Amino acid sequence: MNVFKLKSELEAFLGLQKKENKTIGFVPTMGALHRGHLSLIESAKLKNSLVVVSIFVNPTQFDNSDDLKKYPKPLENDLKLLKQVKCDVVFIPDVKEIYSKKITSQNFDFDGLELEMEGKHREGHFDGVGTIVKKLFEIIKPDNAYFGEKDFQQLQIIKKLVKKLNIPLKIIGLPIYRESNGLAMSSRNSRLSEQHKKAAPFIYEVLRDTQQRFTSKTPKELTLWVEEKFKNNELLQLEYFTIAEEETLKTTENIQPNKNYRAFIAAYAGNVRLIDNIRLQ
Incomplete structure (x- = not known):
């Protein structure tokens, strides 16, 4: 080398x-x-x-x-x-x-x-x-x-x-490489406390639930649902959640069949900022 x-x-x-x-x-x-x-x-x-x-x-x-x-x-x-x-x-x-x-x-x-x-x-x-x-x-x-x-x-x-x-x-x-618990691998993960390490996989759980609900809920409904989920989580603080079109990255309110979308999250686990996203079908 x-x-x-x-x-x-x-x-x-x-x-x-x-x-x-x-x-x-x-x-x-x-x-x-x-x-x-x-x-x-x-x-x-x-x-x-x-x-x-x-x-x-x-x-x-x-x-x-x-x-x-x-x-x-x-x-x-x-x-x-x-x-x-x-x-x-x-x-x-x-x-x-x-x-x-x-x-x-x-x-x-x-x-x-x-x-x-x-x-x-x-x-x-x-x-x-x-x-x-x-x-x-x-x-x-x-x-x-x-x-x-x-x-x-x-x-x-x-x-x-x-x-x-x-x-x-x-x-x-x-593709994103994940821990066995779903947490997206990041250099910042080493700074998480034990308590926050256990709490952080919640981010991916929310993204997967969003993916499952994507065909039956509007982006606005999903956003409100995610915000509510984070309000009830004492260890993680949501900075933003958005559903955006992949090419422009603009937040979308209306899903069009010929475009690709992703859900994006940024959240704080204590003083460590974590980001993640998932492709939506």
């Missing part, structure tokens, strides 16, 4: 691989790796000559400085896990290597995708995401990049970024 901290060294190494017509699969992460990340790497290994994983906690996508400080950074364990899944290349730059002297975001227009859901609650978040993903794509120049559907809004925004900037690569979204 090759580990790089400098852009110049990584670019030189990957340039040689490209000359040998090797395809590059890329999995960007912020570290604190879990089974969900490893499943992305395993999928990438099946379709590419070599796989690059980046570990970089990107400061410009955090709207909460405490959240940035508390974000877990178990680098030694991450590298151990990457060796176990036979990752080829790891890029672990520091902030200065990525942003030089000025830690700021570029401003993006994602045709309104950035204004929905997370965009309403995390100011500047998607400018930060777009900035770091664009920088990493420019350094690594992958053929394929892999993202989990837990951050479905982020996935749609990155697809939009690639399309609008004509970046020559394929974005591949893969």
Whole structure:
């Protein structure tokens, strides 16, 4: 496993691989790796000559400085896990290597995708995401990049970024990887108290119940039902629930037969913010 901290060294190494017509699969992460990340790497290994994983906690996508400080950074364990899944290349730059002297975001227009859901609650978040993903794509120049559907809004925004900037690569979204109790795997789960770990699977239970009720209830009825369910849960605080069309991510009131929909949730378990979503048929 090759580990790089400098852009110049990584670019030189990957340039040689490209000359040998090797395809590059890329999995960007912020570290604190879990089974969900490893499943992305395993999928990438099946379709590419070599796989690059980046570990970089990107400061410009955090709207909460405490959240940035508390974000877990178990680098030694991450590298151990990457060796176990036979990752080829790891890029672990520091902030200065990525942003030089000025830690700021570029401003993006994602045709309104950035204004929905997370965009309403995390100011500047998607400018930060777009900035770091664009920088990493420019350094690594992958053929394929892999993202989990837990951050479905982020996935749609990155697809939009690639399309609008004509970046020559394929974005591949893969299903949410879950704990045995249904909780969506997340690096933030490690910060949950024992009490909140037991309570958090309620989020997925509500999503599955929403999925079952989708054909018999209107989106408004389902939203009110979910809000009521969370009011009766003392350990979890709902930030938002919405049923949105997959392409535009706009909240919908009327279901149209030729469109795809998802239910999205953001909730707090103590001071840990969790998000999840489910496809609705």
